[in-house]
Amino acid sequence: MTTANALHTTQLSDRHFRSVAQLIEQQVGIKLPAAKRLMLEGRLHKRVRALNFSGIAEYVDNLFEEGLLESELTHLIDVVTTNKTDFFREPSHFTFMKDVAVPALSKTRGRQELKIWSAACSMGMEAYTAAMVLDDMARSSRSLRYRILGTDISTAVLALARQAIYTSDVLAPVPPEFVKRYFLRSKDRASDEVRIVPELRRMTNFMRMNLMDATYPVDRDVDIIFCRNVLIYFERETQRKVIEQLCSHLRPGGYLMVGHSESMIHSVVPGLKQVQPTIFRV
Ligand SMILES: C[S@@+](CC[C@H](N)C(=O)[O-])C[C@H]1O[C@@H](n2cnc3c(N)ncnc32)[C@H](O)[C@@H]1O
Incomplete structure (x- = not known):
């Protein structure tokens, strides 16, 4: 040649x-x-x-x-697909979840479990961050129960999310007490790997789902949806369809969180109630 x-x-x-x-x-x-x-x-x-x-x-x-x-x-x-993600990425969303969203939503949920959906979850860090925050809250509020669903189109990242094994460099943004409580170190001393504890893995399910699909096989009374850092890759009309469809899966009073570079969706779906630049409520 x-x-x-x-x-x-x-x-x-x-x-x-x-x-x-x-x-x-x-x-x-x-x-x-x-x-x-x-x-x-x-x-x-x-x-x-x-x-x-x-x-x-x-x-x-x-x-x-x-x-x-x-x-x-x-x-x-x-x-x-671009799969960049982190634990506690855009941390103000998790602070809002803890201080505002969960207290408000728990009042009307009663003893039923809160439903959290990480749509476009990549390797699972967003879903497990939500799980850490909720588990931590549940320690002082015994009635708080929750379930987390992570979905993504990429089977490769979903396999990693289910495994929940990461190299320890991803721990940098995780508060030290959460590192101690929610990660297991490998028994092999030479290994640099950590794994999410089984208690959090049990609360978190992962499923393949394409946001472009005409319908989503997900409950219609979700409390909080994270759909972050994926809408930015879509055309305006696709963004509109996806956001409207996601919102139809929220229960009244539920929240949608988008990435910090995605606040423009407010102009794409004008009916959305904006609570903060990247947080919406139905
Ligand atoms: C940059 S990552 C964002 C991960 C996480 N939400 C975050 O903010 O850290 C974008 C994810 O969207 C997924 N994705 C792209 N197009 C999708 C689609 N049509 N349906 C579902 N997931 C999609 C990719 O596979 C990738 O894992």
């Missing part, structure tokens, strides 16, 4: 970029502008290597012309 050919096999042509970008927008809602081409190219290489194709062109041709798409879509989604 000549150098020119070798280079060619590693590059994504305009036509192939447009086909893949269109597919991703249809299936996942994420728009991939031309500026993301190099990023997409880099990420597709993983799949090209995993499937032993000679290059990206062969991989994309197989997707669309040889029926590869059916078996490949999940992997493709895994490689194109």
Whole structure:
């Protein structure tokens, strides 16, 4: 193979970029502008290597012309999604949850469990942060009961969320008393891994769900929904549909929290009651 050919096999042509970008927008809602081409190219290489194709062109041709798409879509989604997350990310939401939302919602919930939903949960840090805060509150309020659901489109991150094993560098934003109480250290002294305690894992379920779906298989009386740092990737019309559909799963008085770079959703769905720039109430 000549150098020119070798280079060619590693590059994504305009036509192939447009086909893949269109597919991703249809299936996942994420728009991939031309500026993301190099990023997409880099990420597709993983799949090209995993499937032993000679290059990206062969991989994309197989997707669309040889029926590869059916078996490949999940992997493709895994490689194109951005999964950055943290424990206690945007911590003011968890302070609001503890000081305002949970006290208000518990009054009307009585002894029933509070339902919290981390939609687009990535590796589970958002769901487990909520679990830590609620478990801590439950120590002084014995009637407080809760359940947490985490959903995401990517099967790869959901597997990590269910496992709940992380390297210890992710503990930096976690308050020290929570690190002691809610994380187990590996028995292997050479290992750098920590795991969420079983008590919190038992309260937290994870399920694959696409926010683009026409209906969501989730209860209609959720107390708090976190949908953070995913709406930003969607077109305005998709944002509107997703927010309206999420809100239809909140019970009256329930809260929706979006990421701090997503406060613009207020103008996308004007009927939303804004409590704080990124917190809404139905
Ligand atoms: C940047 S992470 C945000 C994680 C967490 N919410 C946070 O703020 O830390 C975005 C997540 O959205 C997920 N995602 C993207 N498109 C989605 C869709 N259509 N349906 C469900 N999840 C989606 C990605 O797989 C990724 O895990």
